[in-house]
Structure formats: structure tokens, C-alpha cells
Amino acid sequence: MEDTIQIGTRGDFGLWAIEVAKQIVGEQGFELARAARDGTEDDVRVAGNALGQAITNALMEVYDGLLDETSADVT
Template sequence: MEDAITIDNRGDFGLWAIEVAKQIVADQGFELARAARDGTEDDVRVAGNALGQAITNAMMEVFDGLMEGVGDEQERA
């Protein structure tokens, strides 16, 4: 999620969401599965929280992108 992308339509957003979900599941989902298999309850809780935080971060990134320029547009109106 380091590269800036342009989302011009619903299809672009759908593709972005799929790619982000794949990345989150590959990174954080593996850690959660490993903690569930080999770890303690605390390990599972930490891994689950990391997964939730990764999802939150992705959604906030989208929100921030949607809000860019909104204040400027309202000032011009």
C-alpha cells in the first residue's frame, strides 16, 4: 500500500480492495493461523488485533484518499 493509485470508478475500487485483502490475509492471516496453532491465548489475541489493525489502516487509507480535496471544493462553492 506504499504506491499511490487512482481509483476512478467502482471497478477500480473493487480491484484495489481485492489486492489489499490478499495482502492483509497473506501477512496477518498467516500470523493469526500460526498463533492459533502454536501459540498461547495471548499470541492469538495479539495476532488477531494486528489483523484488525491492518484492516482498519486500509479503510482509513481509503477514507483519507476520498477526503483529499473535499475541503478545497467546498471552499470554492
């Protein structure tokens, strides 16, 4: 996630979530599918963990943005 976006409404958040999900599935989902097809159980586990980590990172990024905005409003 390189670009900063402004999330002002629930609809904005929904659009952001859809775009992030498409990006994550496009990158990490492909690796998971490839591991399932060609890899070992360990390869599948690693790819699954990478997918979960990408989702976690995206959620934490938006959470951190919410905290930054809240602390900016307080000061």
C-alpha cells in the first residue's frame, strides 16, 4: 500500500477494502494456489501464513491510520 487515501465514509472504506483484497489475493493467493498444486505441505503452510500476514498488515495499516487521525484531532 504505497498511496495514501482518505477514508471519510463507510463506502470509502468498502472501496479500499475491495481494492486491497484484490491486490492481496492477486499476489498471495497465487502463491498459495501454486504451493497447493506443486509444493509440499510446508510450502502450503508458508504460503497460507504469508496470505494471513498480508491481510493482517493491511488491517493494521488502516487501524494505525485511524489512530493517527484520532491523535491529530486531540492535539
